[in-house]
Amino acid sequence: MEEPKGRVLEVTRMTEQKCIVGQCCCGCTLRTGSMIIAVLSLVGNIFLLANSSYAAVQGHNNASWVSVVVALLHFIVSVLLIVGIRQEKRNFMMIWVWVTLVRIVISAIMAVIAFIGLVWQVAISLVITVLLYGYCAVVVRSYALSVSGVVGSPA
Numbered sequence: 104m105e106e107p108k109g110r111v112l113e114v115t116r117m118t119e120q121k122c123i124v125g126q127c128c129c130g131c132t133l134r135t136g137s138m139i140i141a142v143l144s145l146v147g148n149i150f151l152l153a154n155s156s157y158a159a160v161q162g163h164n165n166a167s168w169v170s171v172v173v174a175l176l177h178f179i180v181s182v183l184l185i186v187g188i189r190q191e192k193r194n195f196m197m198i199w200v201w202v203t204l205v206r207i208v209i210s211a212i213m214a215v216i217a218f219i220g221l222v223w224q225v226a227i228s229l230v231i232t233v234l235l236y237g238y239c240a241v242v243v244r245s246y247a248l249s250v251s252g253v254v255g256s257p258a
Contacts, residue, residue, distance in 0.1 A: 123245045128238070133246035137188050137196070140239045144199070145181040152178050177202070184243065196247035203240045207233050 127136025152174040159167035180202045187195025210233050217226035 122241050123248065124241055125245075127242050133242060133249060134188065137243045137246040138185070140243060141181060141184040141188055141199075144239075145178070145185065148174060148178040148181050188246070191250045193247045193251040196243055196250070200240050200244045200247065203236055203243075207236050207240070210236070 124133070126132060127139070129136070131139075152171070155167060155170035155174045158164075159171050161167075180199050183195045184199035186192065187199070210229050214226050214229035214233060217223075217229060
């Protein structure tokens with residue numbers, strides 16, 4: 104028996120409405136907050152790319168070139184986020200959200216390992232990183248959903 108299409112749409116909307124905010128923490132709109140996050144992400148990734156490239160060229164360790172590739176991918180994703188916000192392309196914004204969620208999971212695993220190893224400074228900084236990235240992902244996701252018309256109108 105075929106399920107009515109309205110029911111499927113209702114279930115999809117219910118699942119997409121979880122973890123949504125109406126504005127950024129500073130009281131600005133979701134669009135402005137997302138653009139601030141995008142610019143900060145881009146600047147941070149430029150520094151990460153420069154640092155990784157310097158370490159790779161200096162030959163500090165074998166993992167340096169892997170760091171360069173990861174930094175380059177994060178840089179590209181940050182550019183996609185800016186383009187997605189400017190052109191209101193939900194898929195571009197959601198790419199950044201998904202990459203950030205992977206980053207959050209990896210940071211959370213590293214935080215648990217740091218807590219187990221009693222490396223408190225690293226563990227606490229990773230927990231703060233997870234919380235900040237988590238909030239940023241929620242803000243950008245909320246804006247992306249508002250652009251697509253799933254939740255309210257674009258703020």
